[in-house]
Amino acid sequence: MTRREGPGDAFDDRIHLTAVDEFLAWGKEHSLFYLLFATACCGIELMQAGGPRYDVDRLGMIPRATPRQADLMIVAGTITHKMASRVRTLWEQMGEPRWVVSMGSCANSGGPFSKWSYSVLNGIDKYVPVDVYVPGCPPRPEALIDGVMALRERVRRYRTLGERSTEPHVVAGHEAPFGARCQLPPPDAPAGDGGRA
Amino acid sequence: MTGLGHAVDTLAAWLAGGPPGWFAVTLAVLAVWVAPLLLLVFPVAAFGQILERKIAAAIQRRKGPNSAGLDGPLRLVFRAVLCLLPRERQDRAFAAFCNLVPVRTALLWSRRLGLGQFVADGIKMLGKEDIVPRGADGAVFRFAPYLALVGAFLPWCVLPFAQHLVMLETEVSALFVLATSGLVVVALKMAGWGSGNKWSLLGGMRAVAQLVSYEVPIGLAVGGVVLWCGTMDLHAIVGQQYAPGVFTLLGWNVCQGPFLLLLLLVFFVAGLAECQRSPFDMAEAESELVSGFNTEYSGLRWGMFALAEYTEMLLIGALVATLFLGGYQSPIGEQWLLLLPTWLETLLHALILGAKTLVVFLLMMWIRWTLPRFRVDQVMRLAWLVLVPLALLSLLGIAVTLLVAGGTTEGMAYGRLAARPRPDLSWLPWLLLWIVPVLAAVVLVRAANARYGGRHPALRRLTGEGA
Amino acid sequence: MTALSHEQIAAAVRSVCPEVGDQRASNGRPFLHVPAAAVADVARCLRDDPALRFDALMDLTAVDLLQFPYTPPRDDIAVVYLLFSYAHRHKITLEVFAPRQACAVPSVAAVWPAAIYFEREVFDLFGVTFTGHPQLRRILMPDDWQGHPLRKDYLYPADYHGVPHLRDGQSFSTSPPRAEGTS
Numbered sequence: 001m002t003r004r005e006g007p008g009d010a011f012d013d014r015i016h017l018t019a020v021d022e023f024l025a026w027g028k029e030h031s032l033f034y035l036l037f038a039t040a041c042c043g044i045e046l047m048q049a050g051g052p053r054y055d056v057d058r059l060g061m062i063p064r065a066t067p068r069q070a071d072l073m074i075v076a077g078t079i080t081h082k083m084a085s086r087v088r089t090l091w092e093q094m095g096e097p098r099w100v101v102s103m104g105s106c107a108n109s110g111g112p113f114s115k116w117s118y119s120v121l122n123g124i125d126k127y128v129p130v131d132v133y134v135p136g137c138p139p140r141p142e143a144l145i146d147g148v149m150a151l152r153e154r155v156r157r158y159r160t161l162g163e164r165s166t167e168p169h170v171v172a173g174h175e176a177p178f179g180a181r182c183q184l185p186p187p188d189a190p191a192g193d194g195g196r197a
Numbered sequence: 198m199t200g201l202g203h204a205v206d207t208l209a210a211w212l213a214g215g216p217p218g219w220f221a222v223t224l225a226v227l228a229v230w231v232a233p234l235l236l237l238v239f240p241v242a243a244f245g246q247i248l249e250r251k252i253a254a255a256i257q258r259r260k261g262p263n264s265a266g267l268d269g270p271l272r273l274v275f276r277a278v279l280c281l282l283p284r285e286r287q288d289r290a291f292a293a294f295c296n297l298v299p300v301r302t303a304l305l306w307s308r309r310l311g312l313g314q315f316v317a318d319g320i321k322m323l324g325k326e327d328i329v330p331r332g333a334d335g336a337v338f339r340f341a342p343y344l345a346l347v348g349a350f351l352p353w354c355v356l357p358f359a360q361h362l363v364m365l366e367t368e369v370s371a372l373f374v375l376a377t378s379g380l381v382v383v384a385l386k387m388a389g390w391g392s393g394n395k396w397s398l399l400g401g402m403r404a405v406a407q408l409v410s411y412e413v414p415i416g417l418a419v420g421g422v423v424l425w426c427g428t429m430d431l432h433a434i435v436g437q438q439y440a441p442g443v444f445t446l447l448g449w450n451v452c453q454g455p456f457l458l459l460l461l462l463v464f465f466v467a468g469l470a471e472c473q474r475s476p477f478d479m480a481e482a483e484s485e486l487v488s489g490f491n492t493e494y495s496g497l498r499w500g501m502f503a504l505a506e507y508t509e510m511l512l513i514g515a516l517v518a519t520l521f522l523g524g525y526q527s528p529i530g531e532q533w534l535l536l537l538p539t540w541l542e543t544l545l546h547a548l549i550l551g552a553k554t555l556v557v558f559l560l561m562m563w564i565r566w567t568l569p570r571f572r573v574d575q576v577m578r579l580a581w582l583v584l585v586p587l588a589l590l591s592l593l594g595i596a597v598t599l600l601v602a603g604g605t606t607e608g609m610a611y612g613r614l615a616a617r618p619r620p621d622l623s624w625l626p627w628l629l630l631w632i633v634p635v636l637a638a639v640v641l642v643r644a645a646n647a648r649y650g651g652r653h654p655a656l657r658r659l660t661g662e663g664a
Numbered sequence: 665m666t667a668l669s670h671e672q673i674a675a676a677v678r679s680v681c682p683e684v685g686d687q688r689a690s691n692g693r694p695f696l697h698v699p700a701a702a703v704a705d706v707a708r709c710l711r712d713d714p715a716l717r718f719d720a721l722m723d724l725t726a727v728d729l730l731q732f733p734y735t736p737p738r739d740d741i742a743v744v745y746l747l748f749s750y751a752h753r754h755k756i757t758l759e760v761f762a763p764r765q766a767c768a769v770p771s772v773a774a775v776w777p778a779a780i781y782f783e784r785e786v787f788d789l790f791g792v793t794f795t796g797h798p799q800l801r802r803i804l805m806p807d808d809w810q811g812h813p814l815r816k817d818y819l820y821p822a823d824y825h826g827v828p829h830l831r832d833g834q835s836f837s838t839s840p841p842r843a844e845g846t847s
Contacts, residue, residue: 018284019272019273019277020271020273022273022276023269023270023272023273023320024320024323024324026269026272026317026320027269027316027317027318027319027320027321027324028317028320028321028324029316029317030264030265030269030313030321031314031317031320031321033321037485051259052257052258052259055254055259055260055261056265057250057254057259057260057261057262058259058260058261058262058264059262059264060262060264060265060311060314060317060318062250064488065483065487065488066487066491066493068328068487068492068493068494068495068499069275069326069488069491069494069495069499072319075831081806081824081825082804082805082806084827093328095324095325095326095327095328095495095496096323096325097324097326105569107333107680109831110370114830114831118813118818118821119804119805119813122828122829122831123828123831124227126827127827145809150214160324178672181844183255
């Protein structure tokens, strides 16, 4: 665990809220329910990751059919422009705290479709903020689990009560592709606020 | 006497060492009414979830949750105890403590068994955003999970955990169970309607249709037991099943002829449907409705629904045990248990009831992870065309048995329960009651085999043979 | 069940519409060229004639003939119908030209309901208007998409609702024809 440097640091660490925060993060880390959602061949690998050989249930991950109960969205597969706004809506329907793993080349950057396709979105990070990029076409379940472990590192540092800092995006063992960053959704894109009151 | 029931009276008197004052009565109420629910049913229901995940994993040849141990909660406790030390020293002390061999082993096994999983899930849900959709009926939406919990917990009040541990003693406790568990129907309907979501609404409608339908066989099954025992008091029903000697098992209701055995099956299947468990989980069928009535629920509210479901499963298990399997009584040699000190006897009886409940609970999970989901119309047909006729047949059979057996004798007094009249069934009619249906079944099956060349056409249709 | 040869089918079709042309593709596969105005009549004859009985529309697609090795060269959209008869086990290919501008062909959705989705797809990607189609709207692309992407003169848009098609710093030595203001 990396510690922040600065005045008041020693005092800050002894505040009880920090310990509670650590406990809350522990709970979130071990209970990442993911959204049942796949758009292409990465989905097959995602299913395989839930199967007997790889079994992400070991990490406390179970699939949920409704975004309200999911903590983690694994964007598995090619996202077209038409689908992207739906993905955005699903992401908005998830309750905070929520995380996004971009699985496979298509979701990372458009993959094999990035050059000659008029319809494929070049990376889902243009619509939703991505926490972890998992490279591969499609990534094997091991790669996905590696990405989930990277995400768990991130979740461990998540502070519910304390101060939150923005963190760089994670690619397991790589630099962020093409200067990955989240762009806010276009103002006229068909996306709401997830139907919250 | 406080008028709050035998258990409260006894405990308060024991605490006060004489006529109890208000303090003793309050303590006794807390210990007898609140503690069993909060300390027993609640954690066991929460633990049911991790148990289920482990069993599902075993059935699917997976490992199941094995990364969340108890180190997270332990670390919190450490930080709380050592709150005056700087963080590094806390960490060092924690690491040193975790390196002790027994602690290390315990933590390893807690992780392997996924013991921390339900703690983690609960913590996660606690920290999750509580979303109320814009189109939802706010009050109804917010209130529904609490009502579901109430409906799942209230029936426990009248269940006899042990001879001296019954929260609410009433003459009509069987009716009380049926009535209060009906609250869940209202809760599910409220959840479905209040969400303002079409999937929720469809799920809620399905849940209501299914639950109301299955109330009928459940009511008939309970009615059969009531008819046999001549009382609606669950505790008296348990007392009725008492038999002295080693083979207390033979006194259980399930052994009183094939009709009660049939009723047990009807009750179990209908109870499975009452809990919305697979293969009857029409109300939250992921492949059809996104998640049914709880589609719009996030965080702790959804957790309450899940908890209510597991509590209800436990309740069905406890009811099966109470109505048919002798309640808290031990299967072998009950009368010696009564000679033990009260606290030990209470503990043992509660454990025996827990074991019986757990068996039914595990059976439910086994069924869930083995069978695929029914279709809506199949679920309804099963209720009205199979379970209700079977229950009615059993009722008729029990009535005829009571008529033929002729009269009642004074039963055994059991512990503090007074002797009650019970059906006069000496060993010869008892044996006949078992042998005649078994023989009839054997004859029928043989006749059918002889006629259809070994395979009945209905069976052939079922297995898809010769299609 | 008697499977008819291509010539026999062509003769039967000509009895309905004499302008039907019998042609051969570059791979030697024969097909019938049908004038756009006669498509509905020919389709009905193909389905209902007891000797023909083309009960299945296997596929309905289109080819943009711009820069296509076609003699003589032309720039029409060719709508192609692949028909099969489960009753007689014979098949036939039809070709209909839709001019690049005023691109319209009568719908065969009333003859083969399978054509409803096929024609929506061809409309979406090639911009062929099928007159008489019950619900002709886009099926694959978003409803507010501009242009018909599988046409050969289609210019790739720079962005969709402000979301650019290329990532930051991404460039290619060869790239598809793009609309104004695109790298």
